[in-house]
Every structure is written in structure tokens, then in C-alpha cells.
Amino acid sequence: MSSVSLVRLDPTGADRADLIAFLTGEEFPFHVRRTIARADAEAAVDAGAYRDDEHDTSWLEHDELGRVGIVRLEDLADPVPLFDLRIAGRFRGQGLGVPALRATTDHVFRTLPEVTRFEGQTREDNVAMRRVFVRAGWVKEAHYREGWPVEGGRPVASVGYGVLRRDWETGTTTPVPWDDDER
Template sequence: MEFKLFLNEVDELKAFMLTNSWDYHIHKNMKEETVQLLVEEGYYQNGRETYWIIDNNLKIGLICIEDIEDSIVSFDLRLDATYRGQGYGHYALRWLQQYLFGEKNKIRIEGYTRADNLSMRKCFTKAGFVKEGYLRNAWENADGSVTDSVLYSAIQSDWQNKTTTAIKLDDLAF
């Protein structure tokens, strides 16, 4: 598996985004004009780095790293439906830590997912991310519904020391 910087391959991006269903993202089914508008507005590049996830010369996923100039970043991970549930997400999160902590010297990576996205929640945990928060009514969907979300993070010092720092969520009653 390898990761290659998105270089404005618009037709491939459209094919990827339009042929998959994104059940746990705001827009479950992307429209071509939406993807085109995002590209034209620089969504995949301005203040972000976007990488194709490639396996056997096939583009099977996309990671969009947000706030790339900050020391704390978040990201969006999408895998082609054919490749979900096969360990690619875990591998992508491990690569993300290696790249952001090892090469870019970031101090923290945050990831949010809908509370009902159990596969992603397991993926975060397996990749060494720590569940830091359960956010009630924090994820707005395109159909107007609102769901809970869960916050996970990885920090550079844990990654460097191969450890997990316990969170202090319940150290005080308030």
C-alpha cells in the first residue's frame, strides 16, 4: 500500500466519490456538481493535504488532512466500499501518524466519527487513538437529522513512546 499526494486528478476523484455510498458522512451520496465545486473552491488543497490510498496500483481511498499548517490536525478518511473491513483503515491511520508525527512534527491528530460508525470506532482504537469524548447531537446530516459523534485522538508523545496517556475526563465531578 502507498499514499500519493492528490494532484487534481478530478475525473478519478469524481469516479471515486460518485461510485461509493458514504453512509457515515454528511452527504451519503455525492453529486458530480458538488465534487466539482469542492475542487474548484480548492477544498482538497487549500489549507489541506489530500492523499490517495493506493493498493496494487488501484486508488482505493482518500485521506484529506485538514488544517495542515497547524500543529493540531484533523482528517477525513474514505475507503472504496470494496475495501472496507479489510484492515486498510487501520493501516491508513498508522501511516497518518507516521507521516504527521514523524515527518511533519504535528503534536496531535483528531478524528471524529458518528457514534453509530462502529467499524471506524474499532479502527481508531486498533490504530492507537484514544476515545476522548462523546458529543451529543453534534453531527448534522444532509437530511436534517442530527446524531451523536465520538472524538478520538493520537498525540505525538504517545506515538514516540509507544504508550497511551490516560485521559482525565472524570477526574472532577464538573
């Protein structure tokens, strides 16, 4: 059983160079921007996009493989945070997605006591991420048809998932009440 943990990084200090190298050295086919130019990465990091009142970022560290990716928490000033999880290309497809998302979920509920739910979104064709959500005990809550613009192509759906603190605490999965006729 592989183990992944979060190690908080210092985006404008000790970890700046490694973070920028990660962001600019990888491809992210299911993000709005597939590649990130160095100048854009530097500007975002220096503007606080990876750590400020709304954001915090950690390395994803595997007990045998070492650093396998990053996770950025977003909307931290709101009661319901979001996240952006990025595993390095050479470590994708090896079963690290679920332990990475579980570690992220544990981290959020353990360190942010006021957070009662945690959300994530991905595009419909990111099959690996959608499987990771479900395998990690998250519940699909939305399917926004044509909600994700694609440059030079037809928009795809944006799919939203959530996990409740009470489900995380009890190890249960509360389904969404989809039937509008049920009273």
C-alpha cells in the same frame, strides 16, 4: 500483513478526473452527505477543498490491491490537523482501516514537525471507524451527545479521538483524566 501508503494526489491536475470519479461513484453512509453530486464534487475540487493552505489529499495505495481510497488532511494551517478517510466500498470490511489510519498518522507526524497532536471525529454509529481509531492506538477524548445532525432523523453523537506525537513516538497510550474530583 497488509501495507497501505499515502501517495499525494494533484486534485486540479493529473488526478482531477479520478478524484471526481471516486467522490461521485461511492456511497458514504456516515458522512453528512451520503452521496456527492458531480457538480458539487467538481466545484469543491476546483475551489481547493482537496489541496490549499488548509487541505492536502492522498490516494491510499495498498501494496497488492492498488488504490483503495483517499485521505484528506484538514485544518493544516492550525496546530492540530484533522482528517477525512474514505475507503472505496469494495475494499471496506477487509481490515484495511487500521493500516490506512496508521499510515496517515505516520505521514502527519513525519512530515509536519510542528504538529503535536492529530484529531479525528466520527458519528457514534460508525462502528468500523470507531474500532479503527482504538485499534490504531488513538484515544477517545469526547462524546458529543446529539452533536451530529441527521437529515430527517434524530441527531446522533459525534465521537472525537486524538493521538499525541509523544505517544506515537514512544508507542504508548496516554489515557484521558476523566475524573473531575481527582486533583
